[in-house]
Amino acid sequence: MAAGMMDIQALVRGFSVETTPGSAAKVDDFGALLPAGTVVNVTQLPGTALTDTIAVCKRLRAEGMEPVPHIAARSLSGEAELASYLEGLVAEAGVREVLVVGGGVDRPAGAYAETMDVLRSGRLEAAGIRKVGVAGHPEGSPDISADGLATALRAKNDWAAKTGIETYIETQFCFDAGAILAWEKSIRTAGNTLPIHIGVPGLASLKTLLKFAQVSGIGPSMRVLTRQTRNIARLLTVQAPDRLLVGLTDGILADPDCLIRHLHFYPFGGLAKTVSWIDQVAAGQFSLNSKGGFDTAPLAAQAAAAS
Numbered sequence: 001m002a003a004g005m006m007d008i009q010a011l012v013r014g015f016s017v018e019t020t021p022g023s024a025a026k027v028d029d030f031g032a033l034l035p036a037g038t039v040v041n042v043t044q045l046p047g048t049a050l051t052d053t054i055a056v057c058k059r060l061r062a063e064g065m066e067p068v069p070h071i072a073a074r075s076l077s078g079e080a081e082l083a084s085y086l087e088g089l090v091a092e093a094g095v096r097e098v099l100v101v102g103g104g105v106d107r108p109a110g111a112y113a114e115t116m117d118v119l120r121s122g123r124l125e126a127a128g129i130r131k132v133g134v135a136g137h138p139e140g141s142p143d144i145s146a147d148g149l150a151t152a153l154r155a156k157n158d159w160a161a162k163t164g165i166e167t168y169i170e171t172q173f174c175f176d177a178g179a180i181l182a183w184e185k186s187i188r189t190a191g192n193t194l195p196i197h198i199g200v201p202g203l204a205s206l207k208t209l210l211k212f213a214q215v216s217g218i219g220p221s222m223r224v225l226t227r228q229t230r231n232i233a234r235l236l237t238v239q240a241p242d243r244l245l246v247g248l249t250d251g252i253l254a255d256p257d258c259l260i261r262h263l264h265f266y267p268f269g270g271l272a273k274t275v276s277w278i279d280q281v282a283a284g285q286f287s288l289n290s291k292g293g294f295d296t297a298p299l300a301a302q303a304a305a306a307s
Contacts, residue, residue: 003249005284008294011249012282016068016197016264020045021052023269024059031063033275039097041170041264044070046105050085057093067093068133072103073112079121081110086127098124099133099170102143116152119159129165136169136196138183139176153192160194173199173266177247181258188259195261198248200241202267202274240277242286242293 016039019027027033030040042056057067069089076082089095100115112118115134124132134156137149144152153169160167169192174180184196245263252258267274277296280286286296 003246003253005286005288005294007249007253008245009282009284011245011252012263012278014262015278016041016262017202017271017275018043018264018266019056019271021048021056023267023271024056026269027271029063030060030065033272034065036064037066039066039068041099042067042069044072044075044103046072046075046103050081050088054085054088054092057089057095061093066097067095068097068099069093069095071098071100071118072105073100073115073118074103074105074108076110076112076118078110078112079123082112082118082121082123083127086123086129090127090129096129097131097133098129099135100124101135114152116155116159119156125163125165131166131168132160133168133170133197134194136171138171138174138180138198150187150190153187153190157192157194168195168197168261170197170264171199173201175201175241175244177244177251180248180260181251181255184258184260185255188257192259194259196259197262197264198260200244200263200265201239202265203240203270203277204268240293240296242295243291245281246288246292246294 017034018041020043024030024042030038034040040060042053042060044050044053053069057069060067071082071085076085086095086098089098100118102114112121118124119132119134136153137144140146141149156167156169171180180198248260252260265274265278280296281294286294288294
């Protein structure tokens with residue numbers, strides 16, 4: 001069954017977005033851009049102060065958003081710092097949900113070497129956290145083997161079942177719907193029951209997308225992007241994830257057991273233009289085209305201005 005406009009609209013509604021403390025500082029008011037209650041993830045970047053993430057979460061709560069901070073296991077010095085971080089998030093920003101990741105550092109700063117170390121610490125339950133996201137890797141990870149990812153995913157499913165805490169998988173950003181759908185089916189066949197939030201790139205130039213894709217070690221998605229760069233002039237053209245959304249919606253409709261439930265957008269610093277595009281799609285202000293994507297008037301205007 002081919003995706004229709006209403007199917008795509010339904011998938012986009014209720015989206016979440018990502019921000020960093022640095023990017024957040026450039027946004028005057030999240031409440032002016034996003035619907036009230038929108039989930040906004042706040043990164044915990046290596047080398048940055050935990051107080052920066054807490055401050056952004058506090059601001060997001062004040063501006064009507066639902067802040068979801070990252071907890072990067074390998075960046076924490078130990079249980080005392082984790083407990084203090086959670087205490088600040090809950091007390092100052094009313095945080096109820098977190099995303100726990102391994103973290104982008106080679107050597108752990110303390111006792112936590114992986115996500116499961118944080119989950120098993122008991123600190124999330126003690127802090128009153130009600131919902132937890134864990135990382136997913138549709139195209140693999142440069143830091144963990146395929147067997148290691150499979151073992152970790154089984155452990156996360158077991159932890160969720162044991163604790164009863166609502167748990168979901170949130171993926172790295174991807175561009176290849178086929179790779180995402182194949183991965184979802186493979187982990188479901190292997191026993192995964194956790195719902196999945198798919199990471200989607202926001203509006204950005206191909207040059208920007210390639211830069212982020214290289215840093216993230218994304219294989220199939222890199223090939224999708226490089227096929228689009230034969231015309232060097234297109235490197236600066238604004239790109240939208242329309243084909244990805246159509247492909248995902250087609251796959252979800254074709255497989256009633258698919259666990260993909262939600263889209264999480266990575267704006268790459270372009271929050272306003274990404275949200276504007278999402279709003280148009282959610283409102284049905286687009287048309288499907290013969291290339292497997294769709295068109296919106298603002299995107300066409302941006303592309304013309306960039307060329």
